Amino acid sequence: MAKQSTLFPNDDVRRTTDQFLVKLLQDSTPLGVDESVSPAEDLSAFRRALSAVDFSTPQDLHHLLQWTVEHLQHGLVQMTHPRYFGLFNPAPSYPAECADRIAAAFNPQICVWSHAPVAVDIERHVIEQVAQRAGLPEGSGGHFTCGGSEANHTAVSCALTAAHDDFAEKGVFAFAGQPRIYASAESHLAWVKIAHQTGIGRKAVRLIDTDGSGRMCAAALARVIETDRAGGSVPVLIASTAGTTNAGMVDPLHACADIAKEYGLWHHVDAAWGGALIASERYRTCLDGIARADSVTIDAHKWFATTMGTGMFLTPHRHVLQTTFRVATSYMPSNDQAVDYYVNSMQWSRRFIGLRLFLALANAGWQGFADHVERGIRLMERLTTQLDAAGWQIANASSMAVACLIPPPGGESVEECVARIVASGQAWVSVTQFESQPVVRICITNGRTSSADIDALIRLLRNQ
Template sequence: MQFDFDNKQRKEILKTVSEKLENYYSSTKDFKTNPDLNIKEIRESILTKELANGISPDKAIEHVIKGLETFSVHTPHPKYFGLFNPRSNYAGIIADLITATYNPQLAAWSHAPFAVEVEELIIREFANKFGYDGNADGVFTTGGAEANLTAMLCALNHKYPNFAKDGAFGLDKKPVVFCSAEAHHSIQKAAKVVGIGYSLVESIPVTDELKLDTEILQQKLNELDLSVYSPLMIIGTAGTTGTGTIDELNQLSFICKKNNIWFHVDAAYGGGAILSQDLKHQLTGIEKSDSITFDAHKWMSVPMGTSIFLTSKNDILGKTFRISTEYMPKEADKLTITEPFTHSIQWSRRFIGLKIYLSLLFYGWQGYEQTINHQAEMGQYLRNKLLKSGWLIKNYTGLPVVCFTKADFETDTNFTKEILDKILAKGKSWLSVYPIKGIPTFRACITNYNTTEKEIDELVDELNDEVISYVGQ
């Protein structure tokens, strides 16, 4: 069959791919961190007449590899200090290869019992790590956005027993979602998708420490016109995207319990701290939540699209997503199992959990704790290095996210932009700018387990050199 190739051809193709990927994986630090964003050149590189009849595998692979190496921000680079896009560990890469080859279908338990049970095990492991009891439930998702959407659907189905049948048309009051002004915008997107509208997402201002202000939250709850509105859920963030801040989870859980409101914690990034004995105390209170979002493709360094939704309500996923069909396999009807398609937004889906399972088989929980502790230590090293060079740290977090600026330039709107543009143009490091209380700050996050003091020293030296150049203009 043409799609298969023969045994010899397959081995040659795999050898070609393996050699090129190994070259990139072992020498990522030699690449520029980011490309020149020439959209005309990028589009012209993709346009080819060869799509009609195809070309040789070697040429096709060379074309794709060259495109990715030339026109990508190299997030696996040890001097990528950007968003939560880490270098993939090798076990995760192999897991994706295995999954693509076997291509198990996780809609029905009987089609992929090993894969489904692996994911069930990982769900139970993480539920235990986060402090949920043995009745907890959960599901793998494609990302934090899907997990947060799942949380909102679960909250609606928990509060309104007929929501699955009648939807928003059956609601007698408008459900309100409360979250921090620093919360991820997937919350607004979820409100759009479920049909309540993002105008019902109430963004609560933050304190001087950039945490959701619980006093203002309580005031908003007290002022809510209960003849028109009904509080649906409160979302605490454990590791905000901009500043790595963790909200007061204990206090939020108290408010939720007192007012009978669903408590969700978006721990997409910061949830990784639960794997460290030194860091997990920062998440105290998360065990009291009704649900949790956690992205393993952030701090656990596995390939993209590896997220988990957990809930302490073991029946809510079934209430939210259960449906019956005639065409789905029935072999498992008499077994004490949960059919995956009745348990999540997705139907046909990939074996997402293997990336975590194989990583744990390779490195163990202990290996992850060491890696997470190392990145936290590098975050503190960066803070200390910046302070010694006269920079101001503008955020407050025990996670390796550092926002900083110079005191003399806090009101200079050109300062961060000009320096960032020059650093990105050189392609030695990648970082971003994030506004805190109206002040643009540089944002650097340790996302790579291979980042050491050497790379941090080089980043700070780059920054200091650009400041000298800026002052001398």
Template structure:
């Protein structure tokens, strides 16, 4: 067949490719962290490749690897201190290879019962660690936090309006209102748009000095909207905001949600993984009261991008929200007490996402994850201490490994942060971001790589001293 390379060809391609991938994996720190950006050069490169008949397979592979090496921010680099993009652990990489070979279809349980039950098992076990009842927790793997947050919103609408699945917006007897903090992920407002509620349905609750949702303000808005005849449908709290890794006051928010019969969703895409280390469980106190939880496996649990999860303590809500009978779907398991995954998710056909997490657990165990999370947290504390020792000012307050900082006394802190960040990125030695706190940009460093060491932190601090400390300052 035209698409089926010979066994010898496949073997040779793997023998050539795997050493290159291993070289990258083992020696990522030898590369520039960020590429030099040139859109026109890239477009000329792609336009100059003849795809009419294709390339010899070995040349095709070399082309892709060469250009990824040259034109990518290398997020697996231990000096990448940016967004929540981790270095992937090796078993999860192998999981993607296995899934690509077997290509299981996770729409119908009967087509891949092992894969479906692996994911069901992970939902039960991970849900139990958040405090849900193992026997009633439900959930689904998602493409990431955005899909999980949208799923949480749709569950909330079906909870508030029992006829929503059939009538859509016509089921609304009162105007639905969603509440999230001004630090919540922007997927919240996107979800409101996708669901047809519109941006005006989302009320942005101000935050306190620690960038946590103001419980007093939320209370006032809930009372005002209820008095005005509107229907509070959903409150989205955050456990580990994108910018400063703040954790909202979950118990107090849960109490308000219960009072107003409002669905309580916690976006714990990043911070949720702290639950896997017993020492850090108190940080997420109250998360067990959430009606649903977003958590991203591809963030702190170090697996390939595109691996999220939505968990809920309501075992019937995903079915109520998504179950759409289809006559053409396989029926081999109809006599069994099973759930077809497509009935519990936005997606229909779906990759075996759970294998990335499961194979990692088979190799490292929950204890291995607890140790890795402790390492991240300790490295975060070390970065704070080293920056403070050298005169930098820490401007966020979180136990999670995200540090926002500035040099005190500069005339224009926002411009200063942007300038220093660009210098660091241009150096190729590290990657930082900036994030606005109370309207002013600050430098931001997140620990996303389990391979980042104290020596790497020392390198970062020395780089900042060289590129960021104002010339007139005696910073030792």
């Protein structure tokens, strides 16, 4: 009788293990408010245990599953905890979790339509619906990415391709001068890495002064572009931000679009987390002007609450995507740029990540996500109203669920306040800089966060 493979067990073993894992996760997640948000693992002991796993002796899978879950319970900043108020890494929606189970079970390779027509069509449908909701022109499209950095990288590649007919063959040597891209000083600095990776160099990035309130100053942007042009540089792309990482501020999208049009530049809007406001009829006007963009980034793994690694790149210029990523190989079954992702996006091996947002949107609808977004904003208003009355300064004037706070004078510093809260394990907040001022950054990221959690955070902030 053939020995049973541990890698490919029979149906009975799979069924038993599935039941074991489901119960293990049910008993371990979601975390309750009495459990620590901060890591509590003894890392020295963990590393000793980890080093003992040398892969020379096979171990029981049930034991390994339990070992892994137990260490993850105590060895992470618990981003699914209702009192995690940190960077925008939210607790995922349940439909998105289900999607990962399905995608893992079928494991389609969706870089080519002929291998996974249903999966590709689902992703394309979601992208087109999101582009339509954002107000982009009819016929707009795009694709899912591993995150905002890949989407923004795609924008730079498209902008360079659109800027000069010879870029595809000659690269930066096609340009008469240094290509330039422009972003706010408060933007996500993935732009610097992207400039390095695309070969235009880190000095290609121009960080534009803000207006003092966290938004890119349009007048300063125009002045820097004029200076660069006069000095022989080649302006290529303006990257506006719709929801800055630190403070949830939105650059003047119409003004940036006007400047891009005047100088013939590609206008990209990085709406990685703020883009979810398109779901809300009440708050979508905060993104007024996004419909004029040449391309848009939205991360579904932020305010749309999917599991990690679900970015989106949207554009009305499908033909530029096709020019940027075209390739022909003998071993691929087709080369249809209308439907095959490997010839209109960066990735080749592609996981079926769009199912996460498809199931969540189909299950909750746009109104369900509007409720989710608006609830987070209401909770943030509860926090800022009470802290303002207690003498705290609200440094940012954002319509999103994020606050940059300065403690009352004469008490703890920002750093002391944050260190105390994080060390307590009762909540997780962070220190950041907003307009060169250290602030306590609070962000509502979890759909299970309650008003009681907000009140508990207020007591912690006030050290009561």
